[in-house]
Amino acid sequence: MSAEPYLSIDRLVKDFPSPDGGSFRAVDNVSLNLNRGEIFALLGPSGCGKSSLLRMLGGFDEPSSGRILLGGQDLVGLAPYQRPVNMMFQSYALFPHLTVWDNIAFGLRREGLPRTEVAQRVDAMLKLVQLAPLAQRKPHQLSGGQQQRVALARSLAKQPRLLLLDEPLGALDKKLREATQIELVNIIESVGVTCLMVTHDQEEAMAMASRIGVMSEGRILQIGSPREIYETPSSRFVADFIGNVNLMDGTLAVDEADHVEIACADVRHFVGHGITGHVGMPVTVALRPEKIRLSRRPPEPEPGDAPAPLNQVRGKVRDLVYFGSDTLYHLELASGAILKVSQGNTERHPDDMLSWGDEAWACWSPSAHVVLTQ
Numbered sequence: 001m002s003a004e005p006y007l008s009i010d011r012l013v014k015d016f017p018s019p020d021g022g023s024f025r026a027v028d029n030v031s032l033n034l035n036r037g038e039i040f041a042l043l044g045p046s047g048c049g050k051s052s053l054l055r056m057l058g059g060f061d062e063p064s065s066g067r068i069l070l071g072g073q074d075l076v077g078l079a080p081y082q083r084p085v086n087m088m089f090q091s092y093a094l095f096p097h098l099t100v101w102d103n104i105a106f107g108l109r110r111e112g113l114p115r116t117e118v119a120q121r122v123d124a125m126l127k128l129v130q131l132a133p134l135a136q137r138k139p140h141q142l143s144g145g146q147q148q149r150v151a152l153a154r155s156l157a158k159q160p161r162l163l164l165l166d167e168p169l170g171a172l173d174k175k176l177r178e179a180t181q182i183e184l185v186n187i188i189e190s191v192g193v194t195c196l197m198v199t200h201d202q203e204e205a206m207a208m209a210s211r212i213g214v215m216s217e218g219r220i221l222q223i224g225s226p227r228e229i230y231e232t233p234s235s236r237f238v239a240d241f242i243g244n245v246n247l248m249d250g251t252l253a254v255d256e257a258d259h260v261e262i263a264c265a266d267v268r269h270f271v272g273h274g275i276t277g278h279v280g281m282p283v284t285v286a287l288r289p290e291k292i293r294l295s296r297r298p299p300e301p302e303p304g305d306a307p308a309p310l311n312q313v314r315g316k317v318r319d320l321v322y323f324g325s326d327t328l329y330h331l332e333l334a335s336g337a338i339l340k341v342s343q344g345n346t347e348r349h350p351d352d353m354l355s356w357g358d359e360a361w362a363c364w365s366p367s368a369h370v371v372l373t374q
Contacts, residue, residue: 005033012066028218044215165197270306272366
């Protein structure tokens with residue numbers, strides 16, 4: 001990847017008028033750099049500003065302030081058709097009266113390209129998305145996944161320098177969406193186009209993007225790889241938004257350079273590293289359900305475990321959900337709080353599976369948690 005950012009978003013702001021005569025800030029001083037050929041995902045809940053940011057990149061909305069540089073060229077002020085950018089919408093926006101071939105050719109014909117070049121590009125795109133046999137079909141004769149590939153082919157046919165994807169798989173059912181994620185990434189990477197996608201689906205972002213930016217209330221809270229975002233969230237919001245997590249409020253009880261102890265309502269946590277803080281400081285412990293071991297009896301210590309009774313707690317199974325690959329247990333603790341524990345189903349018929357009402361012990365290693373101070 002290039003050392004210089006290919007797309008540079010610099011202190012971008014977007015204000016919309018509000019009914020009371022004031023204004024509402026949808027995008028709040030966002031700065032972001034993308035490398036050439038990167039697939040980057042903006043992830044956040046509805047209304048967090050990610051689609052507004054995408055529309056400014058596409059030229060459909062003008063920013064209130066800030067700059068957008070693509071390969072050194074400032075895009076602010078340019079109309080959508082003047083930008084080397086193409087956007088694929090969630091609805092796909094295919095023309096129902098045109099064939100697959102003509103849908104892909106539409107933008108190229110509008111640009112006035114020679115007929116032979118249009119044909120060459122359309123045929124190349126059909127081959128890329130593996131739809132050549134369906135070239136003469138109409139959109140209503142295609143499955144959802146096939147329509148999605150037509151929309152992608154149409155976006156890529158104009159050879160954009162930046163591809164924008166707005167909830168690209170949102171119209172597909174879960175199983176087809178999962179199957180299409182890798183296929184879509186392979187197509188984008190084979191073309192080499194730089195891609196920015198927005199989604200509220202964390203699994204989609206983690207499966208498709210090399211980096212993720214988590215947005216909330218118009219701001220980007222954290223940028224990192226899927227692993228960094230999941231394993232080392234920077235804030236309570238990010239930890240809670242990405243994946244399943246137990247969040248336990250407590251206070252810093254022991255503060256040493258190589259470990260800390262945090263006192264919470266039901267358990268005392270031993271964390272195998274130091275943090276920046278002071279004794280008595282309020283903190284939140286984030287603990288992923290799959291990092292926890294569950295057993296009927298008090299846990300047998302494993303190498304590297306914290307000394308008993310730290311990092312272990314007893315509770316009662318109040319609920320469980322079988323997902324096939326794993327089972328999610330809801331363990332009710334003494335305070336009434338619920339601890340979520342995910343256990344992999346490695347055996348088809350386990351001998352001693354926990355059930356509703358059973359007493360159980362949960363324990364975890366000193367490296368399992370993340371300590372959050374914000």
